[in-house]
Amino acid sequence: MALNPTFKSLFRRSSPFIRIFASRSHGLQASTKAQVAMPKCNIKPEPYSGITFEDAVKIRKSNINPALFTFYRNPVFIYKGHMQWLWDTTGKRYLDLFGGIVTVSVGHxxxxxxxxxxxxxxxxxxxxxxxxxxxxxxxxxxxxxxxxxxxxxxxxxxxGSEANDLAMLMARMYTGTFEVVGTRNAYHGASPYLMGLTSLSTWRYNVPTGFGIYQTMNPDPYRGPWGGSHCRDSPVQTTRKCDCPADRCLATDHYLEQLEDVLRHSMPKGRVGAFFAESIQGVGGTVQFPKGYLKGAFKMIRERGGLCISDEVQTGFGRTGTHFWGFEGHDVVPDIVSLxxxxxxxxxxxxxxxxxxxxxxxxxxxxxxxxxxxxxxxxxxxxxxxxxxxxKTQENSLVTGTYMLEELAKVQKEFEVVGDVRGKGLMIGVEMVTDKESRTPLPAEHFAEIWERSKDLGALLGKGGLYGNVFRIKPPMCITKDDVDFAVDVFRRSLAGYEKGIKS
Missing domain, CATH: 3.40.640.10 (Type I PLP-dependent aspartate aminotransferase-like (Major domain))
Structure with missing residues (x-):
């Protein structure tokens, strides 16, 4: 859509949602495409005969942890699963694109x-x-x-929380150094021991945490101060411009300088007990580090006597496609792995x-x-x-995941609110924004509209990120290309419906 200079000036100063409308033509064109039918499944569940949804809601309010949240304004009441499919108690079938929070690896x-x-x-x-x-x-x-x-x-x-608890204890025992370093935006568990290592404010209580734990700047090529279109190990790159030469990631150098600064100022006599890192941040919104960052960080930590700990709770067992373990994609071997x-x-x-x-x-x-x-x-x-x-689910993660990333990249070009598509294999994130220029996180109520529409159309998406504005797509690794076509069509129609609703 061509904009004359005068309108361009108004466009930059206008409300982000006005900018959305200016680009709506893409969404309207997308919504006219032929609808993709949900792929067939040869499983027909027995009719449900348990407690009612209404009774379950009452029990949840009265007898279950009140901090336990549910997805969706109208929660799904699931009772049957088979491979990539879930059924609710009414018999409605859903494509599971979140895998029980990245847990169902080979199929329900x-x-x-x-x-x-x-x-x-x-x-x-x-x-x-x-x-x-x-x-x-x-x-x-x-x-x-x-x-x-x-x-x-x-x-x-x-x-995973137990595993990371133990990994931290091991490192402190072995090195004799109490201080541990992680990255901001990371999630490693919510136990009292780990809450300080989990650097997402939404997961932290107002109690003393983090004794001996420090966080370095998160090396995020999309939201961080450095990084751009050549920095991620992903079929899809951020749209930010990148000045990196072909053989070197300048963003990595800058983020490693930040880690060096933490180690220089905060560690006792230049020593460190351990460095924790996810291969791709999961709860934090499928954030990928710039190429070479983990390799440089591991070297820096080991030079100071520390151990390197890879949290493979979400990225392990072939999910990233190219390797069985996510850390292998960074060309590193950790001292401790949590699974x-x-x-x-x-x-x-x-x-x-x-x-x-x-x-x-x-x-x-x-x-x-x-x-x-x-x-x-x-x-x-x-x-x-x-x-x-x-x-061969690892191979399927690579082939089908790459296909899905490439299809989602097309959707990104069609809709102004799709700010970033990222990931590797079947570890995928789609970050939603008010507009691509500002990268302002899409407000929760707007995100929820797209999320709910997708659920109603038969696809269950996860969400994450500090602002709760990232769709987390981590399905069972048995998902097919036909499933991807259906999922992307649902997402595209949900976006088109959302934009139409905003305008009206």
């Missing part, structure tokens, strides 16, 4: 995983690890086989994997987890690894 109720759990349940549920049982040892050997270097010792936990979510395809399972040298330090006192390494959870973990390998 995957038959191979279900069979493994059922078989184990008939033999042995629980003994704790004071006794030896086969599934724990079999799974531990299978898991470490997937990890590089000397990452050979596994501690089983029940969740959860996709490790058990939704079954409560987590782990910390480290080197024998670090693990030996933890033998100075007893360490025990009653349910960690439970026979059923280990059987499930083994089955998940089997499915990932046999059904």
């Amino acid at each position: 109720c995957h038959p191979v995983v279900v069979e493994a759990a059922e078989k184990q349940m008939k033999n042995l549920w629980h003994t704790t690890n004071i006794y030896m049982h086969p599934t724990l040892h079999q799974y531990a050997a299978e898991l470490v086989e997937k990890l590089p270097g000397n990452l050979k010792v596994v501690y089983f936990t029940n969740s 959860a979510k996709g490790i058990g395809n939704g079954f409560p399972l987590g782990a910390v994997v480290t080197t024998p040298e670090i693990a030996n330090k933890m033998s100075e006192a007893l360490h025990f987890n009653t349910y960690g390494g439970n026979p059923i959870s280990c059987a499930v973990g083994s089955a998940v690894l089997k499915v990932i390998e046999e059904e």
